[in-house]
Amino acid sequence: MDPAKPVLSDELLGRIAARAPGYDADNRFCEEDLDELRAAGYLRLGVPVSSGGAGLGLRAMARVQRTLAMAAPATGLALGMHQVWVQAARAVTARGESFLQCVLDWAADDRLLAFGVSEPGNDRVLFDSATVAEPDGSGGYRFTGTKVFTSASVAWDVLSVFGKDTTGADPQLVHGFAVRSDAGHSMADDWNTLGMRATQSRTTRLDGLHVPADRMVRSLPVGPTADPLIFGIFAAFELLIAAVYVGIADRAVDLAVEQVGHRTAFDGSPRALDPDIRRGLADMRSTADAVALQVDALARDVDELVDHGGRWFPLLVGTKARTVDAAARVVDEALRVVGGGSFSATNELSRLARDVRAGQFHPSSRDSAARTIATSLLGPLPA
Numbered sequence: 001m002d003p004a005k006p007v008l009s010d011e012l013l014g015r016i017a018a019r020a021p022g023y024d025a026d027n028r029f030c031e032e033d034l035d036e037l038r039a040a041g042y043l044r045l046g047v048p049v050s051s052g053g054a055g056l057g058l059r060a061m062a063r064v065q066r067t068l069a070m071a072a073p074a075t076g077l078a079l080g081m082h083q084v085w086v087q088a089a090r091a092v093t094a095r096g097e098s099f100l101q102c103v104l105d106w107a108a109d110d111r112l113l114a115f116g117v118s119e120p121g122n123d124r125v126l127f128d129s130a131t132v133a134e135p136d137g138s139g140g141y142r143f144t145g146t147k148v149f150t151s152a153s154v155a156w157d158v159l160s161v162f163g164k165d166t167t168g169a170d171p172q173l174v175h176g177f178a179v180r181s182d183a184g185h186s187m188a189d190d191w192n193t194l195g196m197r198a199t200q201s202r203t204t205r206l207d208g209l210h211v212p213a214d215r216m217v218r219s220l221p222v223g224p225t226a227d228p229l230i231f232g233i234f235a236a237f238e239l240l241i242a243a244v245y246v247g248i249a250d251r252a253v254d255l256a257v258e259q260v261g262h263r264t265a266f267d268g269s270p271r272a273l274d275p276d277i278r279r280g281l282a283d284m285r286s287t288a289d290a291v292a293l294q295v296d297a298l299a300r301d302v303d304e305l306v307d308h309g310g311r312w313f314p315l316l317v318g319t320k321a322r323t324v325d326a327a328a329r330v331v332d333e334a335l336r337v338v339g340g341g342s343f344s345a346t347n348e349l350s351r352l353a354r355d356v357r358a359g360q361f362h363p364s365s366r367d368s369a370a371r372t373i374a375t376s377l378l379g380p381l382p383a
């Protein structure tokens with residue numbers, strides 16, 4: 001059975017799809033989508049059944065995200081950050097650690113989690129931070145810095161934060177969670193982007209934000225590490241982000257087939273009989289299928305604790321980078337196959353063409369993925 005069905009009914013997906021153009025035009029957060037999805041149990045999908053959730057693992061969640069993104073890519077991406085944390089927690093728990101239990105508890109309580117990782121110009125992403133983390137002497141930290149592209153900035157209940165503590169002998173990257181009522185955080189009104197507008201991924205400023213010891217979850221050395229937290233975030237992030245872009249590619253194929261079906265050439269022959277159009281559509285479908293199957297297979301391997309050893313990171317980053325590139329190619333081809341009508345701002349394909357561009361900016365970028373894969377083949381570059 002489609003794991004999306006119990007929560008994402010056709011009626012709900014229809015309402016979400018109908019609202020998407022308005023959020024995009026008004027540059028507004030997908031608030032009503034969140035309200036309806038929360039009421040339907042979407043925030044609890046990955047929570048164990050024994051705690052009131054649906055117990056979905058990464059593979060099933062990737063399929064849910066793909067379905068949601070077909071209706072509204074920005075809603076899928078923004079709310080997908082919550083699912084990244086929940087699936088990271090599941091992956092960590094399945095590997096014998098309990099330090100992300102708080103994430104599952106918040107999700108069981110229908111509280112929306114957001115992802116405060118990205119920082120301006122920080123291309124080391126999780127492996128270093130420009131945010132200052134100052135110990136409070138009791139195991140907690142005060143965070144000062146800037147986080148960019150915080151999706152669901154206007155709606156999150158719990159925001160992950162991390163920063164660098166340089167007070168000890170070796171600098172440490174410390175990870176914790178802020179709740180909205182904490183003092184010392186603010187957001188800018190600076191989200192006005194080409195696409196994915198309903199995510200409202202605004203800049204978050206941390207100004208001495210205090211996270212107490214009971215909401216600090218991990219302390220790690222600077223630089224790459226295969227710690228369960230990093231594995232959990234990487235696996236869930238790369239595959240759930242990729243799933244959103246698979247959904248965009250799927251939707252582009254459907255729209256192209258539908259719109260080609262309504263058109264005839266000048267001589268009255270159906271465009272669907274044109275060999276070039278048929279070839280274009282076939283290429284689009286097979287391109288989307290190839291990446292969809294990669295996402296599905298790797299997500300299954302995460303759930304089933306398959307040991308890919310040192311291949312895990314190259315496999316994850318390669319799958320994400322390939323998927324967003326493939327989705328962009330599929331959407332571009334859909335525009336070409338459908339023709340000039342797709343260029344209208346009211347044609348859904350033109351919104352997909354803008355939304356799909358965001359994929360290249362999420363870690364891991366194509367270049368960063370290539371570096372990781374090359375290192376796994378040839379060893380690291382000399383320092």
Ligand SMILES: Cc1cc2nc3c(=O)[nH]c(=O)nc-3n(C[C@H](O)[C@H](O)[C@H](O)COP(=O)(O)OP(=O)(O)OC[C@H]3O[C@@H](n4cnc5c(N)ncnc54)[C@H](O)[C@@H]3O)c2cc1C
Nearest residue numbers: 115116117118120121122149150151196201358361362363
């Ligand atoms: C739609 C969307 C949603 C996202 N959601 C999230 C999320 O929820 N959580 C999250 O952690 N990340 C999120 N990201 C961030 C994403 O994962 C990347 O980290 C982000 O796109 C930065 O990519 P970059 O390294 O190419 O950009 P950068 O070059 O780092 O630029 C990012 C921003 O910082 C500014 N900037 C760059 N360098 C400097 C500097 N030296 N001084 C001042 N400003 C500078 C840029 O002008 C830009 O506004 C999202 C991205 C997108 C596109």
